[in-house]
Amino acid sequence: MPSSPLEISPDEFAELAGRVSAEVVRHLHGLDSAPIRPATTGAESMALFAGPAPEQGLGAAALDELSEVARHSRVGNGRFFGYVMGSGEPVAALGDFFASVLNQNATAWRSGPATAVIERSLIGWLTDALGCPGFSGTLTSGGSLANLMGLAMAREAKAPANETGRPTGVVYASSEVHMSVGKAVALLGLGRENLRLIPPDAAMRLDPGALRHAISADRAAGRTPIAVVANAGTIVTGAIDPLAAIVEVARAEDLWVHVDGAYGAPAAMVAPELFHGLGDVDSLSLDAHKWLYQPLDCSALLYRDPDAAQRAFSLTDDYAASLSADPVEGQVFFEETLELSRRVRALKLWLSLRYHGLEAFRDSIADNMRQARRLAALVDAEPTLERLAEVPLSAVCFRWVGGDPATLDVVNAAMLDRINRRGRVYLSNATVRGHFVLRACITNHRTTDADIVAVIGEVLRAAPPTGTRPSSS
Template identity: 80%
Template sequence: MTQTPSPAPSPAPSPARPPLDIATDEFAALLRVVGAEAVRHLERLDSAPIRPATTGEESLRRFAGPAPEQGLGASALDGLRQVAEHSRVGNGRFFGYVMGSGEPVAALGDFFASVLNQNATAWRSGPATAVIERTVIGWLAEALGCSGFSGTLTSGGSLANLMGLAMAREAKAPANESGSAGGVVYASTETHMSMGKAVALLGLGRHNLRLIPADADLRLDPAALRAAIAADRAAGRTPIAVVANGGTIVSGAVDPIAAIVEVARAEDLWVHVDGAYGVAAALVEPELFEGLADVDSLSLDAHKWLYQPLDCSVLLYRDPAAARRAFSLTDDYAASLSADPVEGQVFFEETIELSRRVRALKLWLSLRYHGFAAFRESIAGNIGHARLLARLVEAEPTLERVAPGPLSAVCFRWVGGDPSEADEVNAAILERVNARGRVYLSNATVHGRFVLRACVTNHRTTDADVRAVVEEVLAAAPQASA
């Protein structure tokens, strides 16, 4: 009897791909599209208007709307070009605010950090990135003349300043058994708005931020600081900290840090330097920051004058125990069980954040690719650009420089008309300049006057870009448009 052969077994069905997963070859294809659009954006930086010719209504029409129920697939990337064309362009003629230039190698590091998707909260959560963060912290501390300082990377200067003052409070006036804490924090009237927020969030109260009038050069006066501390002590208050500006956001004024440290040490106060904008200049002009190595904590925004993409800020501090005293609170599930000095590293014991994106990889990659010398050269170049702009302003009879500044910010205004109308006229000039799109300036108030402000923190800026500032302001002035 002939035996019927058994049918060949059917191949097992391929497992269905999870709905949010894509094949690596598909990812590679998407990456090529994104890369091409990124290159196109960089290529058009110099020719595109800095402020896009768009309105809020048009932005809503293009980018808002109902969420798609079914995915668009690769065509979803078609919107990237419109996003770029309706975004501010960070070329060398953007002088508004204090905004870094998004150095491209660092952007690649940012991208790769997102692909890795590590939680930069402890060594065990991201072994490589934890060591990299500690490494770049050490590099920056040494470069600033603060060898031996510890630190963490934060989202921005506001958080770094908040954490610095939190350490100050816990070091000098910790909460008592009833839970109340108090203390007075001193700063100049030129201090950044983040300080008011910090004292409020810390429960000290904004009334305990003592703003001391800045001197004619917009710097904190140590004698006035000493007098304010004495007055508060006489009134029964508890001074705890002083904030020194390592480059004010308006004019770039640098407070006399060494003299402030001397006062603070005599009074047993914590010294925090808000160097979010300007302290990177210590890499090229350390004499401006004499006493920096003697402070207790300092902030530095790498996404400002170290040209990194947002977000990447640095908080450095002398004593890690002070950070742990302020921020250490761990549940069993998160506690490190390792006594190894590397494997037992936990950032969340020294920072507010528990979940933390990897900010260090872009900075590490950027510094390794270019070297510190390139950053020093770029910062020095920006300072030179600011000095060129100051000379150009001073050479124009209808322009007036209104504040000294040792860094890369220049405050000035048009004075060719009726002095009683100067504020309104300069506000109109600012709007016309920015609308034209060739350069972009910001505004500020200096000695009660509305002024135009140009701040150079872009590695792409050239002398020609700086000359364009004066050209555009004069072109927008009433005498040119009459």
């Protein structure tokens, strides 16, 4: 019987894998010399990569364009400070490669025995390291899904659908909360009008007193408060809400506490004093592909009560039901998550942690926090720059103020474009206290102190002539 036209021999695979590995090595060697933002246009990338599918296979020549893919991609060197983006630790990438070849469906032990146990073990490592021992959890595609699932658990725990079948409930958060929370409230059928965004305090944190007042007002109006979303590192400034005080309010009001720790929660491994109360919450999202430096995608939803996950997500047809009573062999992830088909996300983080050890991750996170404080000090020392927020974690928000105050937002936006087009450093933007700001977020294991110093030079080079500008280099 003829073999499939899609099959290749192990030897052919080894040759192709070797070519890909060589291309990866060239990419890694060139990280520091390549412009972070690729010198390309939409039209050029469309011309290169958007052609028709080949009717006949190209064979090994299909790999020839990988160098062009790399050349037209953003470079993740130590001077990439845009968004909240992990640096793609290379050992973890090998774990992703191996997981793809194994091609297990990480939905139950029977579908992938080794990887199921590895995921469970990995969740235990994470919860212990974060100061949440005894929590359970599952890996997800990202913080958006983890936040959605956490709030779905909250809804089912505190206000399942009423007799009309319509979900009810009010969710509370700081106005600094991530946009995924608004999407989650809408997708759960609660309606965005039932998301109470409370103005933050001077440190950009959720005010427990204002939270208590908002809950009381809703109860008086006949509404049903169900949950509060606290931030363990807001996406813009890295502000950490007063978790212990929020938990105290929530317990008194019988609310679920979900923490969006997608960005900042890994810092609890380094500075637990900043996260007092984290171990007392009901659920927590964490993106390993942010500040645990993993390749996309690798996130987690951690939670105190496994039964709450079962109440929210358990719905199994006969064909999928587990027939084993064994506590390991009978384990199924699809009874506690939205996903049925699940890629193996655990192997890369498991391999990365085994290779480097937890201490190396703590040291890297601590170094990024120190580097952020240094950048903040450099900003504060420059007369034409103004910092607009404190730096509790690793995000630094600032702007150039050397010109007409009426035009600073426009000028800083133009500066950001020049900075990123130049390609020496890469920043993102945000709005802080009503102003357009330049934002550097340091979640990169490759960042050095020289990279931090480079930010100031590149910003001043991009400033209008009225600003203090160093000589070009």
